[in-house]
Amino acid sequence: MTARIFQSQFTYNFPVLAGSKFLRLYFYPAAYSGLNITESFFTVTANEFTLLRNFSAYLTSTSSEPSFIKEFIINVEDNQSLNITFSPSPKSFAFINGIEIVSIPDTLYFRGNDVPIKFVNQQFYLQNRTALETLYRLNVGGAHVGIRGDTGMFRAWDQDDEYIFGGDFSYTPHAENVSINYILIPAYTAPKIVYTTSRVIANYSKSLEWNFAVDSGFYYLLRLHFCEIQLEVIHQNERVFTISINNQTAEIEADVISWTGGPEIPYFKDYITWVSDDGRHGKKNLRLSLFPYLKGLPKYSNALLNGLEIFKLNDSNRSLAAANPDPLQEFSPPGPDTSPGKKKKSKDSSVLYPVIGSVTGVLVVLLFLSFLIFRRRRRVKDSGISAAKSSWVPFSSTSKSTVKTSCSGSSLPSDLCRHFFLEEIKFATGNFNDSFVIGMGGFGKVYKGYIDNGATAVAIKRLNPSSNQGAREFETEIQMLSTLRHLHLVSLIGYCDENGEMILVYDYMVHGTLRDHLYNSENSPLQWKNRLQILIGAAKGLHYLHTGAKHMIIHRDVKSTNILLDEKWVAKVSDFGLSKIGPTGGTNTHVSTMVKGSLGYVDPEYYRRRQLTNKSDVYSFGVVLFEVLCARPPIIQNIPKMQVNLAEWAKLCYKKGTLEQIVDSNLERQIAPECLSKYAEIATRCLRDNGIERPTMSDVVWTLEFAMQLQEAADNRGDGGVVVDQGDSPMFSSYSLLKQEETTSTDDNKIFSGSEVVVKLKSTSTSNADSDLFKSSSSTSSAVHDRLKSHTIFSEINNPIGR
Missing domain, CATH: 1.10.510.10 (Transferase(Phosphotransferase) domain 1)
Known part of the structure; x- marks a missing residue:
């Protein structure tokens, strides 16, 4: 496992040809050269654009797949080199495992001044002076498409199963005998397999919806890929649907046949949307919805989508940088002697060539070849619940928790959530003072307290020390909640199991229960x-x-x-x-x-x-x-x-x-x-x-x-x-007499x-x-x-x- 470490500012200079480029940065946070990877924070710029600021690869990675790739689209002007600069934050260091630069057609994503893109009933012009970051690239309704399956630009197309929400769906079968005719768009736009698979609505009056986590305070480009491959849909007004982005109508009457003139002809539509920032500079949900448009009485009440790409556009400061993710998912960084050879090698690795050190005059650069054994990742995925993960392991001393335990005998897993000292819990609850109690029951008492120097209000649930009830539920709740993140699920902040205590710490819910x-x-x-x-x-x-x-x-x-x-x-x-x-x-x-x-x-x-x-x-x-x-x-x-x-x-x-x-x-x-x-x-x-x-x-x-x-x-x-x-309903006449404490x-x-x-x-x-x-x-x-x-x-x- 190799990486280039920078303890001061360092710049790679690539004298590439002018035009648009995919710039891919490869990261695998590990304990290189005895350095503490948790202390690595740095900024990355590409020419005049800030790609990452005070970036922590450690916080961005996940325990299930610690390696990931950041993909950007940068345009290089005539007589200009591509300069990539790594700047460590004070008392920190930067690192990189691989750099990949691929030339792409200038008109693949940029339109120029003569072709506008829809933006909430307005026109938006996407010029090559804009930098983009790839967030999602999906083969909707189909299988994962590796970089060898792309059209020569080494793009990976993921499945959409992780992002689909609501409704009953059906996959259209892979159309092996379909002849895709690239007569309206270039053949390099997306591979054939993207257009021969799709997701359609299974039942009448349902909708297709996808949810994506994005950074607030940026514009986003959504490219939707379409191709009618079902034999029964060959004329206009046979399948008409509405496209909505974040509850705003992007297309009222989407009719693929009307756009293309016939079946088996691929097409794409681009839309720009703005995700507002409420001052927290955090993640927000971006929702894409497709639902039947019934006013025109189409033959089929349905909708379809073949592929989807989502890109973030740089802000007015020419920056794509966003805040680091919260340290919700934790893992212990591997040592530098971890052997990649023991892992499954990527079938796509043969298309790239490694170069170690400072390199000029090349188009494709990798600092090490073996990094490509890891699957491409561009976002932090919810690891879900593993049915096999049922045993408890000792708490690791290298946990990312902001509060490290000294209780080495803990039976609870370190990679789930934050571990609190008992003294910290006592301080938050006034040494379990009853004046802090907001509820009590068979498990014990629930306290309201404050952590992080009084900055965060929390609910603290403590098992009664004299009770032997709830031990299994205590473990189950940690297992479940620590691996689930959703707007409508309560968040578990951490736990304490020191000196025989069993304490859970949650977000405090101001308005209580329904x-x-x-x-x-x-x-x-x-x-x-x-x-x-x-x-x-x-x-x-x-x-x-x-x-x-x-x-x-x-x-x-x-x-x-x-x-x-x-x-x-x-x-x-x-x-x-x-x-x-x-x-x-x-x-x-x-x-x-x-x-x-x-x-x-x-x-x-x-x-x-x-x-x-x-x-x-x-x-x-x-x-x-x-x-x-x-x-x-x-x-x-x-x-x-x-x-x-x-x-x-x-x-x-x-x-x-x-x-x-x-x-x-x-x-x-x-x-x-x-x-x-x-x-x-x-x-x-x-x-x-x-x-x-x-x-x-x-x-x-x-x-x-x-x-x-x-x-x-x-x-x-x-x-x-x-x-x-209600008349003289006995139910209500009886219930109205109940006292509040009954x-x-x-x-x-x-x-x-x-x-x-x-x-x-x-x-x-x-x-x-x-x-x-x-x-x-x-x-x-x-x-x-x-x-x-x-x-x-x-x-x-x-x-x-x-x-």
């Missing part, structure tokens, strides 16, 4: 659209667990107290102590396990058969849907028998057409009839007795978003909402696992910023904005036996 804002609370009731938006977020979090990780994850304890709300009211699914890895494929359709969950939410099919599937989560979420609509617990004792169980009562009312009688009275005239109809339909489908008949979480997300669209359309028309007519849900039943947390309420304060989330007419008490509360923020495990 249930805190439904009933048994002093909080003002949420408006309907806010409830719906929270449910959409929670559904997306569950959908990610089911489909977005390496293996399916079944939450197994979905309930309103496990949906947390941050300061912006964004929903976060929490509590993974009971989670299970789902079926791993083949003939496996379920996981056989003892029943755990919370009474009123548990899937009855799972309860009967002891067979856990992702549809068990769907059932539990269906209960939450009605819980939010009706503002009552899933189980209420001492009322008419048919009304005790919310799921059964709601299904009966839906069947009888009397659902509006059990809707929360605080939602009077807020819900559009068509929205309520669609909402109740998906909630009822979630509660079907047979799991196979229930929708997927993808279907739930789509339907809830559609319900939101129906609600917004009704609001824009000024239509009145549903009149809530327990109405038996979550602590010892047959199951989740128990209620007794909450210590702190003082409240009124916040004008929160007022728009509530019905002003019903806000008789001040909104709880910064109070130290939130019961059942975390599930408290009472019966960990028999997992």
Whole structure:
């Protein structure tokens, strides 16, 4: 393993021909020459462009594949060399493992002043004075295409499976006998295999959606590749669809045949979009959506995409640099004697030639040949959950944690998340002072504290030292949460297992749980659209667990107290102590396990058969849907028998057409009839007795978003909402007499696992910023904005036996 190390500024000078170039920088952070790779920060410039600033290859790499490539597109003017300068930060060093320069056609990506690119109903001109960074290059619907499969420019085309979101999809078969005719675009634009595979919509009225993490504060170029290869689509208006980028319409009526004049003719469309910066200079989500355009009555209600490329454009300071990733995924850097020869060699390595040291007068430069054994990587990938990773290993002294443990006997893995000293936890909680307690339960107490010199508010969950409960759940939650990153999943910051303690540290959720804002609370009731938006977020979090990780994850304890709300009211699914890895494929359709969950939410099919599937989560979420609509617990004792169980009562009312009688009275005239109809339909489908008949979480997300669209359309028309007519319903006359401190849900039943947390309420304060989330007419008490509360923020495990 070789690298060039720079402890002062150093410049490579390449006297290349004028024109556009791919510049690829290869990095493999390791402990070279005894240097601490975690202390390597440096800046890289190419002529007048800043490519990287205060860059840490160590923070950018991942534990699963520590090597990666940064690809840029730079134009070199006449009589100009390509100068690549590495500048170490103070008291640091820079390094590089390989440099690759490939000439490309000047018009491959740059258009010039005469050909504009669409930009939100405006025109954008992309000139060669712009530098680009390649972020994503995908063979949509097809397999990975290595550099030998490209058109001579050594580009790798990745699969799109990791980025696809929502809906039911189908792959079109690889069209072996298709004759691709490059009559509108050059043949080097993309390889034939990109145009002979695609992803299309499987079911009517669905959409294709991809999500990509990008840096805020930059413009982005999206190139979409199209080619109609299905024999049934040969005329205009047979497949017409809309293209949306970050919820902005880029193309209303996209018709590939209209663009090309016929099938088997490839084409591409370029779009420019801006990703705003909120001052945090962090990652944001870039969403690409394709959905059928039905107004023109096309023959097929469908959409397709063959390939996709996404590039970042330099800013006004001629910079492409962004902040380093947060150190969420950790690994111990390998030693310099790691032998690459023991790894699988890339089949594409023979097309490049190595040059060690300072080299001039060459077009393709590599500092070492063996680096190409590693697969090309341009982004930090979610490593997902590995079913095989079940054993605990000793904590490594080379962990990237900002707080290093002195407890060498720790049984928890160092490569998952931050490890805290016990003294640091004691300082954050005032030595576990009860005045810091915001909740308690079977697991122990939950404290609010501050870490990093008071800069970060956190929730600290501590296992009762005298209890032997929850040890397995403690480990499970670390395994699950530390390897999952999603907007709608609660973030685990770290843990402490020193001196027999078992402590978990999470992001602090200012607004507590969803249930805190439904009933048994002093909080003002949420408006309907806010409830719906929270449910959409929670559904997306569950959908990610089911489909977005390496293996399916079944939450197994979905309930309103496990949906947390941050300061912006964004929903976060929490509590993974009971989670299970789902079926791993083949003939496996379920996981056989003892029943755990919370009474009123548990899937009855799972309860009967002891067979856990992702549809068990769907059932539990269906209960939450009605819980939010009706503002009552899933189980209420001492009322008419048919009304005790919310799921059964709601299904009966839906069947009888009397659902509006059990809707929360605080939602009077807020819900559009068509929205309520669609909402109740998906909630009822979630509660079907047979799991196979229930929708997927993808279907739930789509339907809830559609319900939101129906609600917004009704609001824009000024239509009145549903009149809530509860009459003399015994359920509500009984429930209204419940005192706030009474327990109405038996979550602590010892047959199951989740128990209620007794909450210590702190003082409240009124916040004008929160007022728009509530019905002003019903806000008789001040909104709880910064109070130290939130019961059942975390599930408290009472019966960990028999997992």
